[in-house]
Amino acid sequence: MGTQVGLVVGGGNFWRGRSSGKMDRSRADQMGMLATCINALALCDTLEQLGVKSRVLSAFSMPQVADTFSKRLAVESLDKGEVVIFGCGTGLPFFSTDTTAALRAAEIEAEIIFKATNVDGVYDKDPNKFDDAVKYDELTHAEVLAKDLKVMDSTAASLCRDNGIEILVFNLNDPKNIVRALQGETIGTTVK
Numbered sequence: 001m002g003t004q005v006g007l008v009v010g011g012g013n014f015w016r017g018r019s020s021g022k023m024d025r026s027r028a029d030q031m032g033m034l035a036t037c038i039n040a041l042a043l044c045d046t047l048e049q050l051g052v053k054s055r056v057l058s059a060f061s062m063p064q065v066a067d068t069f070s071k072r073l074a075v076e077s078l079d080k081g082e083v084v085i086f087g088c089g090t091g092l093p094f095f096s097t098d099t100t101a102a103l104r105a106a107e108i109e110a111e112i113i114f115k116a117t118n119v120d121g122v123y124d125k126d127p128n129k130f131d132d133a134v135k136y137d138e139l140t141h142a143e144v145l146a147k148d149l150k151v152m153d154s155t156a157a158s159l160c161r162d163n164g165i166e167i168l169v170f171n172l173n174d175p176k177n178i179v180r181a182l183q184g185e186t187i188g189t190t191v192k
Helices: 025-049 071-079 097-108 141-146 154-163 176-182
Strands: 006-008 054-058 083-087 112-117 166-171 189-191
Touching: 006 025, 006 097, 025 054, 025 083, 054 071, 071 083, 071 097, 083 097, 097 112, 097 154, 112 176, 141 154, 154 166, 166 176
Parallel strands: 006 083, 054 083, 112 166
Antiparallel strands: 166 189
């Protein structure tokens, strides 16, 4: 559809933080970052089997596995029509994949972040727990931060605000929502 696509994947299917309170946080986060690389490689392979040119860029230097992230390489790959999959988070502990998405979006000068979730937008409280949860169609970055809405962590939300990056939160249970969003249909919640 003529859209350049960069993806940040999580690693929660392999590793989700410290399983006990005794593990060093930095080490636990490093394990999580490695888990995201496994998922990035799997996604890259799947896309290539579908005929989609893809490239994994890792925040960790692992030349036998993936290219090391640089803005130049990411932009060159996007300009060639490749889907770029960002692995290993920011490469630093204490930062989430939300922050990775915001950071990489800022670095490649992305117009928008699509945050695919299991709900159809941003609510004032968890709609899976509260029947009276109210959905927002549009918010500002400042409102997200002031109301402590769980769009993404505050570091990521601040980074998007400071760099003028819009966020679209929508439900991925219907995979056609990605195409709808690219076509400009109104879905989910937009944060500007």
